[in-house]
Amino acid sequence: NAGVTQTPKFRVLKTGQSMTLLCAQDMNHEYMYWYRQDPGMGLRLIHYSVGEGTTAKGEVPDGYNVSRLKKQNFLLGLESAAPSQTSVYFCASNRRGREVDGYTFGSGTRLTVV
Amino acid sequence: GDSVTQMEGPVTLSEEACLTINCTYTATGYPSLFWYVQYPGEGLQLLLKATKADDKGSNKGFEATYRKETTSFHLEKGSVQVSDSAVYFCALSYSGGGADGLTFGKGTHLIIQP
Numbered sequence: 395n396a397g398v399t400q401t402p403k404f405r406v407l408k409t410g411q412s413m414t415l416l417c418a419q420d421m422n423h424e425y426m427y428w429y430r431q432d433p434g435m436g437l438r439l440i441h442y443s444v445g446e447g448t449t450a451k452g453e454v455p456d457g458y459n460v461s462r463l464k465k466q467n468f469l470l471g472l473e474s475a476a477p478s479q480t481s482v483y484f485c486a487s488n489r490r491g492r493e494v495d496g497y498t499f500g501s502g503t504r505l506t507v508v
Numbered sequence: 509g510d511s512v513t514q515m516e517g518p519v520t521l522s523e524e525a526c527l528t529i530n531c532t533y534t535a536t537g538y539p540s541l542f543w544y545v546q547y548p549g550e551g552l553q554l555l556l557k558a559t560k561a562d563d564k565g566s567n568k569g570f571e572a573t574y575r576k577e578t579t580s581f582h583l584e585k586g587s588v589q590v591s592d593s594a595v596y597f598c599a600l601s602y603s604g605g606g607a608d609g610l611t612f613g614k615g616t617h618l619i620i621q622p
Binding site: 398425427434435436437438439442452484486493494495496497499500501502 | 540544550551552553554597601602609612615
């Protein structure tokens, strides 16, 4: 019963490098989300997806791209990393129509951009 | 837009003390309310929830009541333990998912001393 799995767990990038964070869920959830967590800021929504092949911008989308080619996977890409993108990234998922059940979160990816 | 405000920490208590973490919200509709807990190095876990006014959510000795008249959802526990040390997030969401996702407060770091 894996739930939501994020890879990698830790990463250090140099400014200007690119990388992709992977989120995989095995609960057949329609909705998936990427959040970033920064000290004193809580969690802020970067991008989200309401289904396979669809993505949309959240509160802080600049500098990130996403793709959802398969229902179970939601990828977050950084094309040219900047120090301001140093953060902890969380993926979450939920079932359509059952938002009141709460969202399932992954364990996070700690990214440092130097 | 919607927002969640919660008391900022850290909040330091002795074991067996009473706990209250205040949370108030601003919402345009009738959201569901949640408390999530984040233990060190882990992702967020749903602690409790309430979906309509006057509902009381409870779990692991924690309680919170959805107060529409005061737009509040304060987290309470009668006797805290060292194992309760964590960061607590108040959040709201609407049915329908999508851009709404979860709107979080900034989090309250709770430290319980033996």
